[in-house]
Structure formats: structure tokens, C-alpha cells
Amino acid sequence: MKLINHLILRISIVFTAVMLFWSAICFFLQMKEIHDGNDEGLTNLKQEFIAKANSSPKFAETLEMHNPLNIIIEEIAYEEAAGIVENFTTGKIYFATEEEKEEVRMLTTAFRCEQNGKYYRLQFFTSTVESNDLLENILCLLLGLWITLSLTIFVAGKIIIAGANRPFYNLLDELKKFRLDNSRMIDFTQTDVREYAQLNESVREVLEENINTFTGQKIFIENISHELQTPLSIVIAKLELLIEKYRDNRDYAREIAGVLNILNRMKRLNSNLLLLSKIKNRQFPEVSSVNLRNTLKLALDNFEDLVNYKEITVEESGEASPSMQMNEDLAYIMFSNLIKNAVAHNRKGGEIVIRYASDSIEIANSGNAGAVDVFERYRNVPADETSSGLGLSIVKSITELYGIELDYRYDKYHVFTLHLK
Amino acid sequence: MKILIIEDEYQLLKTIEEFLLSEKYIVEKATDYYSAVEKVMIYDYDCILLDISLPGGSGLKILDEMKKEGKTGNIIIISAKNSLEDKISGLDSGADDYLTKPFHVLELHARIKAVLRRKQMDGKQTVALGDLSVDFVQRQVLVNNRLLKLNRKEFDMLSFFIINKNRLITKEALAEHVWGDDMDLADSFDFVYSQVKNLRKKLKSAGSEIIFENVYGTGYILRV
Numbered sequence: 001m002k003l004i005n006h007l008i009l010r011i012s013i014v015f016t017a018v019m020l021f022w023s024a025i026c027f028f029l030q031m032k033e034i035h036d037g038n039d040e041g042l043t044n045l046k047q048e049f050i051a052k053a054n055s056s057p058k059f060a061e062t063l064e065m066h067n068p069l070n071i072i073i074e075e076i077a078y079e080e081a082a083g084i085v086e087n088f089t090t091g092k093i094y095f096a097t098e099e100e101k102e103e104v105r106m107l108t109t110a111f112r113c114e115q116n117g118k119y120y121r122l123q124f125f126t127s128t129v130e131s132n133d134l135l136e137n138i139l140c141l142l143l144g145l146w147i148t149l150s151l152t153i154f155v156a157g158k159i160i161i162a163g164a165n166r167p168f169y170n171l172l173d174e175l176k177k178f179r180l181d182n183s184r185m186i187d188f189t190q191t192d193v194r195e196y197a198q199l200n201e202s203v204r205e206v207l208e209e210n211i212n213t214f215t216g217q218k219i220f221i222e223n224i225s226h227e228l229q230t231p232l233s234i235v236i237a238k239l240e241l242l243i244e245k246y247r248d249n250r251d252y253a254r255e256i257a258g259v260l261n262i263l264n265r266m267k268r269l270n271s272n273l274l275l276l277s278k279i280k281n282r283q284f285p286e287v288s289s290v291n292l293r294n295t296l297k298l299a300l301d302n303f304e305d306l307v308n309y310k311e312i313t314v315e316e317s318g319e320a321s322p323s324m325q326m327n328e329d330l331a332y333i334m335f336s337n338l339i340k341n342a343v344a345h346n347r348k349g350g351e352i353v354i355r356y357a358s359d360s361i362e363i364a365n366s367g368n369a370g371a372v373d374v375f376e377r378y379r380n381v382p383a384d385e386t387s388s389g390l391g392l393s394i395v396k397s398i399t400e401l402y403g404i405e406l407d408y409r410y411d412k413y414h415v416f417t418l419h420l421k
Numbered sequence: 422m423k424i425l426i427i428e429d430e431y432q433l434l435k436t437i438e439e440f441l442l443s444e445k446y447i448v449e450k451a452t453d454y455y456s457a458v459e460k461v462m463i464y465d466y467d468c469i470l471l472d473i474s475l476p477g478g479s480g481l482k483i484l485d486e487m488k489k490e491g492k493t494g495n496i497i498i499i500s501a502k503n504s505l506e507d508k509i510s511g512l513d514s515g516a517d518d519y520l521t522k523p524f525h526v527l528e529l530h531a532r533i534k535a536v537l538r539r540k541q542m543d544g545k546q547t548v549a550l551g552d553l554s555v556d557f558v559q560r561q562v563l564v565n566n567r568l569l570k571l572n573r574k575e576f577d578m579l580s581f582f583i584i585n586k587n588r589l590i591t592k593e594a595l596a597e598h599v600w601g602d603d604m605d606l607a608d609s610f611d612f613v614y615s616q617v618k619n620l621r622k623k624l625k626s627a628g629s630e631i632i633f634e635n636v637y638g639t640g641y642i643l644r645v
Contacts, residue, residue, distance in 0.1 A: 229501035230430050233523035237436040240526045240591070247589040247636060257591060257639035264593045267523050268602070302601065305574055309612045 003165070008157050012150060023142045027135055034129050035105060039088050042107040042124045045071075049122070054114045072123040076110070081119035084110035093125060103130050167191035171200060178207070180214050181280055222277040225270045232270065236263050272390040275333070279397045284327040292331065292420075293321040293356055299335035300354075303343050311349045318356035322420055326402045334398040337391040338363050338416055345414065353413065359420050364413035422537065423447045425466040427457040427483070428499065429475050437470065440526045441533075454478035458486055466494050467540075468533050471516070473500040484514035495536040499524070525594035527585045534584045550583055550645060551631050553624075564627040574599050575620050582633060582643040591640040617641060 001009075049071065086109040092101040106125040113120060162169075167189040174186035185207060188200045239260050246252035278284070300307075300314065307314060342352045345367035355362040395416075399406040405419035424446045428434045431452070438448050449466070451457035454477030461469065461483060473480040480498065487494065496515065501522040512519060517536045520529060538546055538557055546558040554563040560576050562569045571579065577599045582590065592613045599616075600609075617633060624631055633641045 226501055229522040230433065233501070234430065234432045234436060236523045237433065237440070237526050240594075241436060241440055243591070243639065244589050247639075247642065250637065253589070253636060254638045260591060260593065263523075271521075271602070305600065305616060306609070306612055309615055 004158060004161050007161060008154055011153060011157070015150070015153070016146070019142060019146050023138060026142070027138050030134060030138065031129075034134075035088070035090070038105040038126055038128050039107065042088070042105065042126060045124050046107055046109060046122065049124075050111055053111070057115045070125055072121075072125075074121045074123075076119050076121045078119050081110035081112065081121065084108065084121060086110075090128070095127075102127050104128060164193060167193065167196040167200065171196075171203060175203070180210060181218075183211050183215055185211065218277055218281050222274060222281060225274040225277065228270050229274075232263065232267050236260065236267065239263065269390065272394060276390060276394055276397060279330065279394065279401060282401070284330050284401075287325050287327055289323050290326050290328050290331045291321060291323045292335075292361060293323075295328070295331045296335045296339075296354065296361065299332060299339050302336065303339050306343055307352070310343065310346060312343065312346050312352055313350075314352045314354065316354045316356070320356045320358040322356065322358055322361065324402070324404075324420055330398050330401070334395050337395045341365075341391055341395075341416075342367075342414075351413075361418045361420070362415060363417075364415040366412075367414050422467045423449065423465075424533070425449045425451065425457075425460060425464075425469045425494075427451045427470065427475065427480065428472045429453060430472075437526070437529070440530070444530065452476075454480075454483065457483055461487055461492065461494065462490060468495040468497065468536055470529075470533075471496055471498050473498060473502055481514055484516060488515050495540050497529075497532055497536060499529075525591070525597065527581070527588060527590060527594045528598055531581055531584045531598060548583060550586065552629050553579075553583070553631055555580060555583055564624065564629045567627065569623065569627045569629075571620075571623065574616070575623065578616065578620055579624075582641070586643045586645050589636060589640055589642050595640065 086107070089106050089108065091104060091106055093104045093106075094101050104125040105128040106123055108121070108123050111120050111122050112118070170189040171186075174188075178186050185204070188204065191197050191200070239256055243253055243256040243260065246256065339352075342363055342365035346352065346365050347367065350366040351364075352366075353362075353364040355364075396406060398404075399418065403421050407417050407419070409415050409417075422445075424441055426434055426437055426441075426448060428437070428450075429452050434450055434452065438450065441448050449460060449464070451460050452475075454475045457471075457475065457480075471480045471483065475483075480500070484496065487496075493515070495517050497518045497520055498516045499520050499522060517539070518532050520532055535557075547554055547556045549555075552565050554566070555561075556563075557580065560573075562571055562576065562579060578595065581595060581598045592610055595617075596609055596613050621633060631643070633643050636642060
């Protein structure tokens, strides 16, 4: 759930509860106020009626005839009258004119007429607000208010919270895009909100430290492999002179050749490592429009003898001749390593199938099944003692550099696909 | 033939010197920028081996200095920098070739020979060896004066053997010379073996008596 919705949902729940509580209070206060008003009116009416009845003998005689529409007068016995306590009730009474029962407020009281000494029960009533109607009204009003307020909160919340959080969301977006090997600091949004400014500052510090460490390590690797070249040169050259000296001593010569073999492996490993770190350190800035089909052909030609030796058939299909902006040497190195891989892991009499499309190039080989994690650095199949195992890592770093998507799948063939932009 | 080695790494310098002396070259040495510039300006060399990173200044600056003075030498840059950029700027500044450390001494030898050959003014580019006659410019091989057709890689192989005759040629040095750095494959040794076998067969069927002696487990020697 998005932070903003999370906040608004919670605010809405609290808000609804408060509104309901407030609606209830409002309803009861309103009803009480209305009843108070009614009751006062009824009391006045009662007092006036009683005063009139007590003072005018005529009025008393014809008391029951005075029975107006909103007073019910009934003569009762003293005992009954003594039991009546003046009270207000809300009840329903049938009105002929309305042809329905209406809600009324009623004052019931007992009274002894001083003129004739008789006891009467008096019921004064007045029609009052229908409590259901009022409730409905109030609820309608409150609902309207609630919807309006909710919408306001939602919209204003979106605008205000989203606005206030913009530095935060921008930071999130930037962090998502951040790549350590890119060595590029992210863009921060200026903000007056102190927390966000602090957040930005902290993130900047952490990233800066990481970038520095990472760059330092990359350069360190490059320097180290660079420095290794000279001692390696010396040892190889010295051993090559030594093997010359002992060439007629078969045992010595073989031992020295064995050491040279290992040193040459080390040499290749080191130069591949150097190449890899140079690619990662973006030291191939020159780009041109490279025809990938031609470049692949060139790399393939270089392996022609080995391909023939292993009796591998190469099959090419597709008319497309895709090209893209990249460094020409890296394009060659990329294909060279892919072809090398396709040849090295192929069986004698196997196949290499190359498919060209306008936006992809596929290189498949009929190698043995079971390669996993092919791009893992230093991965090496056991039979392959002379390979540096860095070839596919180099391919991967070149494709990453130019945004080419490289994927691998096994489906009878080992298939490497380059998805061009 | 006089060769100047400009290299600050003493051990490497000694080793190259030893090798070149055994190939009957006259060798001079410089170990820093200033002595290198001095030597280059005063004397003429048939070939200069130049390291790029030197105490006192870059090897590339020596190339610039030479250019300014109108000096041309057959210069082979030897650098630990395998950067393609470096290669280009080196060749732009007038170097003839570029060899990345670490290298095989026999490869260095082949490069020196190639550079010397290119700068030879008399145009005679043919080396005779036994019943073979190899023209490096036309890239042609004559066996007993009859043309033998070889493909590019076969010619490269044969020329490497001839340049390094009487030396033990390891399969690695041979493979790298002919097929480049890309050949770091498990089966490349058997592969080299089969390629040499094919070349032998071709030479033999053309009537050549030349023999690449197989030194078991290490490489070959072309004995003359």
C-alpha cells in the first residue's frame, strides 16, 4: 500500500468514528432542544387553561365543550387524579385531517376545577418533529458533510502530502535507478523539510562512501593486474631462455614447459582481468556505428581453423544486418568470446547456429548439457584447464555497458541471445 | 644489426639482452627517459625496443622528441599497458609495432625481424633455407623453386619457424603468433599439433626435406 493511501485510510477511519459519535450527540441534543421548546409551549397552554377554568364559572360548566383540538379533557375520579403525576411523553395520535398517526408531544396532568370541584385529566399535545425524519435529515446532512470532508481530505491529502513528500519519492526513484558500477551520484531534490534534507544528506554520504570504495577497488584491481604484467613478463622470458638451454634434456624441458604453460594461463587470466576492469572503468569511450554482422563474421573467421579442426558446422540464418553505436574493439571482443565459448564447449562434429534479426543476434552451440550460472565469474567446467573462465564475464560486462540484454537458455543447444536496443 | 632496449625493469632488460645477443645482435641499453633520449639523439639504431612507462618521462614523449628531430628508428613499443588507446597513440606517434607485456621472446624476435625487413631499402625480402625460399612481402614459398600454395595461417606458421630456426618453439608461442590471444582453449594443444602436421604434410608432398622436429610435450625445433 502506498504511504499516502495508508495515511489517508487511517485518517478516514478515525474521522468516520468521530463523525458518528458527533452525529449521535448532535441528534440527541437537537431532539432535546425541540422537546424543551414543545414542553414549554404545552406548559404555558396548561397554565393558561387552568387559570381560565378556575376563574370563569361559565367556562368551567362547559369545560368539556371547550375540548379543543389539541386538548383532551376527561372527568376522572379523585383517586385516579391523585395517581397522575404531571409528565411529558412522546406518542402518536390519529389526525383525521392528515389521515394518519402523527408524532406528538404530550403533557398529561390532572386538575381540580375550583369552580365545580371536579377532577379532570388534561392531555395537551402538539405535533412535533418526527424524530425519524430528523434523524434522517441529520444523517443526510452529516453524510454529505462527511463525503465532502473525506473528498477534501483525500484530494488535499494527495496534493499536500504528495507535494511535501516529493523529495522522498524522488529520492526513492533515484535510488532505484542507482547503480554502483555506474559511479554516478544521484540527483537530490532541494527541500526545506528538515527531515528530508537530513535524509538526502545521509543518503549522499553513504553513496559517496560506497562509490569511492567501489571505484577505489576497481582501480586497485586494474593497477594490480597491470603491475603483475611486468614480473610475469620477466619470468616467462627467463623460462623461455631456460627451456632453450635445456631443450635437449627431455625431462628438464618438459618441466619448464609445464611451468610456462601455467604462467601463460596466468598471463591470460591477468590480461582478461585487466580488460574486465577496464570495461567496468569505462575506458573505451570511442564509439562508432558498428555493423555487428560483419564483426561477428570477423570473429568467426578468426576461429575458422579451430572450427574446422573440431569438425563443427556453422550455420547462419536471417538476412538482417543489425548495427549499433558501440566501441568497435569491444564489439569484436564480445563476439570473439561468444564464439570462443561456442567452440570450446562444443563436441567434435557439433554445430554452431547463428541467427540474425534486426533487433537480436542468437548464437547457439551443441555443447554438453548442464551448464549452470554461465555468467558467473570464474565458472569453469572441469575439463577446461587452460581457459581463464572470464570470457563470458567479459561478454556480460560489455553488454551491460551498452544496454544490450544478454540471456542464456538451454534447449538441446546452449543458446546465447543478444537483444539489441 | 644494432638494437637499443629502453626498459627500466632490469631483470627484463637483462633477459631480452641475453636473447638478442644470442641472436647476434649488437645491444645497447637505456633504463630511464633522459639516457634514452640522449642515446636516441646521438646514435642510429636498426631497431628500438621502447617501454612506455619510464622513470623521468613517458616513452611516448621519446617518440615525439624523435619526430621533432626528424629521427626515424624502427620502434617497437613494449608496454604493460594493453590499452587499445595506448596502442593507437603509440602507433600514431611513429612506432612501428606494439607488443604487450608479457610476451614470448620468440614473438619479440619475429616482430623485430618483421620491422627490420619492412625498413630494408634494397627490397630483397626473401629468405632461403634449405630447399625453401620464403618471400615475406609477397607471402610466397618456393620449394625447389616451385611455388607452394599455403593459406595465411600456414604461411604465418612457417615464417615463425623460419625466423626462429634452431630454437625451441613452444606450442603456446606458436599458437599465439598465428592465432592470436584468443586461443586459450582446452584443445588448442592438440589443435596446434594437427595444424603443424598438416603443414609438414604439405611441405613433404611438395618435395621439401625440411623437418620440424617434435620435442615431445613442449614444442618444435626447425633444425638447419
